[in-house]
Amino acid sequence: MKKLLALLFFCHVASPVKHSLLYFLTATSGVPDFPQFMGSALVDDFQVGYCDSNIKTAETKQDWRKFMKDNPEHLDYYINECYESQHFFKATIDSLMKRFNQSGGVHILQRMSGCEWDDETGEIRGFNQYGYDGEDFISLDLQMLTWITPKPQAFITKLRWDADKARLHRNQYYFIHLYPDWLKKYVQYARSFLQRTDLPSVSLLQKTPSSQVTCHATGFYLNRADLFWRKDGEELHEDVDKGEILPNHDGTFQMSVDLNISSIAPEDWKKYDCVFQMSGVKDNLITKLDKSVIRTNWGKSVRTVESGNETYLSVFCSRDEI
Structure with a gap:
């Protein structure tokens, strides 16, 4: 049993x-x-x-x-x-x-x-x-x-x-x-x-330049999904804090995972990315850890780049979007 x-x-x-x-x-x-x-x-x-x-x-x-x-x-x-x-x-x-x-x-x-x-x-x-x-x-x-x-x-x-x-x-x-x-x-x-599969928008968020970086995915459906940080293509289990899948008011879902960057050297940021996976969907959404794409008190515009079976989302925002 x-x-x-x-x-x-x-x-x-x-x-x-x-x-x-x-x-x-x-x-x-x-x-x-x-x-x-x-x-x-x-x-x-x-x-x-x-x-x-x-x-x-x-x-x-x-x-x-x-x-x-x-x-x-x-x-x-x-x-x-x-x-x-x-x-x-x-x-x-x-x-x-x-x-x-x-x-x-x-x-x-x-x-x-x-x-x-x-x-x-x-x-x-x-x-x-x-x-x-x-x-x-x-x-x-x-x-x-x-x-x-x-x-x-x-x-x-x-x-x-x-x-x-x-x-x-x-x-x-x-x-x-x-x-x-x-x-x-x-x-x-x-x-x-x-059988509905709505992919999310994925953003990197940071309160201050020294605080942890949050990878946030929202607007996805189904709720059979995972969000995690990788280093050199391997999933990280240390220095990360994963949140639960939460419902949005429109019936879609959101989730986030935090990465402690205090011990990451600036030249090593390029080794890290955030991965969104959805059950039944072949392609992953990959967001590279890049200071220029973090939503905080600086930067603006939106950029999306597709590469092979992976989609890279780069998100910028203006000051009033915090």
């Missing part, structure tokens, strides 16, 4: 011919100023909707609102699932704390479920698994229709859920039949934006 990661972090990467419908549900205990329950639905790693114990209902992302309006039964399902799961997860995490002899502290219960569909072979794989405090707790073997667990504390749950044949067959129907059918509909509807 694929190990559930600690806290709130899951990672799933689908191959080009595979599509995925994933549901992430998380309950927390002992985490101040944080929702006690959160849920999210993703198609091919793109969020369809979200709910938590603060908003108390399911909300869909803008790209999916037309689909939910045309198929209200799907939205009704998610609203109901959000409501019922909050109560189930709250009761379950309380029960698990007693089972593990925990009287307090921070504790997290997660469920990752859904399906994958290979649109070339037609193969379907469903899954439903739970993790507690970052470790595998119990998961469903859909082939054998039985629950499996590495934890002795989960054995009582396994016996009870194995004996519930209606629950087992309901799981089999959802993860082998219903969710794959939904996934095919979602993929068909979403092809226009799931």
Whole structure:
């Protein structure tokens, strides 16, 4: 069974011919100023909707609102699932704390479920698994229709859920039949934006001549992208600080990565460049580390140079653009 990661972090990467419908549900205990329950639905790693114990209902992302309006039964399902799961997860995490002899502290219960569909072979794989405090707790073997667990504390749950044949067959129907059918509909509807690839504008930014240089990419879509500094063609892992991918108000994304230049001799600047990579796009965007292209209190104009399979962006700005 694929190990559930600690806290709130899951990672799933689908191959080009595979599509995925994933549901992430998380309950927390002992985490101040944080929702006690959160849920999210993703198609091919793109969020369809979200709910938590603060908003108390399911909300869909803008790209999916037309689909939910045309198929209200799907939205009704998610609203109901959000409501019922909050109560189930709250009761379950309380029960698990007693089972593990925990009287307090921070504790997290997660469920990752859904399906994958290979649109070339037609193969379907469903899954439903739970993790507690970052470790595998119990998961469903859909082939054998039985629950499996590495934890002795989960054995009582396994016996009870194995004996519930209606629950087992309901799981089999959802993860082998219903969710794959939904996934095919979602993929068909979403092809226009799931296959959209908008490249970003890339800039070098610096507050003062001695501060770190920030490589900033904005306006890209998909969010399967990477931004990093290189030296002599090799990715740098030291003296860099990479930020997260963040959403823009128009549905595109932005990210940045900082480079500490304090120990770089001026004659060595030409060895460094910033690389933007997007999954499924062959060409990279390469921005050379060059004082003349850094956006700060001097310089103006814009220059773009293409070379082979790489595009070099040189960005200048006037004083009032800082």
